[in-house]
Amino acid sequence: MASVGKRAGRINEDFVGVLPEAAVLVDGAGIPGGEVTCRHGVAWYASHLGGTLLGLLPQDRDLADLLAEAITHVTDDHRDTCAVTDPISPSAAVAVLRLSGDRADYLVLGDATIVIDRSEEGAPVVVTDRREVVISGRYEPALKAADPGSDEYRRILGELRSHRNRPGGFWVAKDDPGAAREAVTGTVPGPASAALLSNGASRIVDRFGLADWPELMTELARKGPAEVIRRVREAEERQAVPPDDATIAHCTSLARPA
Incomplete structure (x- = not known):
């Protein structure tokens, strides 16, 4: 894993966490002036949502149900102190990958991305919203x-x-657990490796075009997430694009023996 804030001295509003058979990435989103609606802030919302969801993932339940429960839990935790329903209160994009036997279940809500490499099956499966x-x-x-x-x-x-x-x-995690039902979900058999990326990291492909998805997976395997984020920062500077928090979880050796 690698996670880098948009600039030095500014708090990183992404969250990433893993279990032996699951990974969660949360990309927190805030709007200027939103500080008045929530005393905790975007980073708190992202990390609290991500940590809560990660703790629920060992349960053998639908991923959308687990995300809805996590949204409810976090919303209740600051409902009495913050204006949780205000349009400019903190929100987040979410990506989840969970292994179950010889398959991988995925969920994406908002503009995060999951790339799943099935090895001999050709091009990777790219899941985004x-x-x-x-x-x-x-x-x-x-x-x-x-x-x-x-x-x-x-x-x-x-x-x-x-x-x-x-x-x-469009739909994001915020105060309404019903948003979880709008997530992009599915199952892929026989995954070999996968990557979860915040939109600040996926721009190496979808904005800057420095690689396609198969090339990205190869680079992650050879050089790791930190090198990919370094290339993103170079491209941002070169093209005068405002930087964003960038986070990648690269999951390997996912295939189960027959």
């Missing part, structure tokens, strides 16, 4: 044209946020 990216893209030109801090900018941003955790919009 692009709904937020697609919807945000519709508003990006208008946000760039508006003056940050202006009434028009706030109006556009508010309209974008109105799509969050709504039918036809």
Whole structure:
């Protein structure tokens, strides 16, 4: 595993944790001004949600049910002190991988990514949830044209946020456990290795195009997650792209003997 904050001196709002047969990655999300809604902050939300979910994973239950339980638990933990239902309170994208015999169950909610290599089966299975990216893209030109801090900018941003955790919009972990039912889930037989990536790390493929998914898996096997994140940082600097927290869990030797 490797996890690097977007810049020195700023708290990393990603979480990653593993068990012998499971891995969880949580990419915390905050909105400027959100500090007034939650005294704990985005990093607390991400780590608390990730740790709670990790503790539930040994149970042989549906991953979406476990995520819903974790969301409920974390929401209840700060419901009395924070404005948990406020649109700008902390939220998160979530990726989960759990082995069960000769298969792997996965869940992705929000813009995290899981890549599952099935060895001789050809190209890896890539699991991601692009709904937020697609919807945000519709508003990006208008946000760039508006003056940050202006009434028009706030109006556009508010309209974008109105799509969050709504039918036809995009879904993230926040205060509503029902969002877990909107996650991308499935099962893949015979996994050999896998990687869980926050969107700050997956940009090596989906934004910068420095590798495709098979090449990424090869690089992770040869050089490890820290080297991949180093290349992401170089690309961000080279292309003047604002850095983001970047986290990767690389899971190996997943195949079970026959």
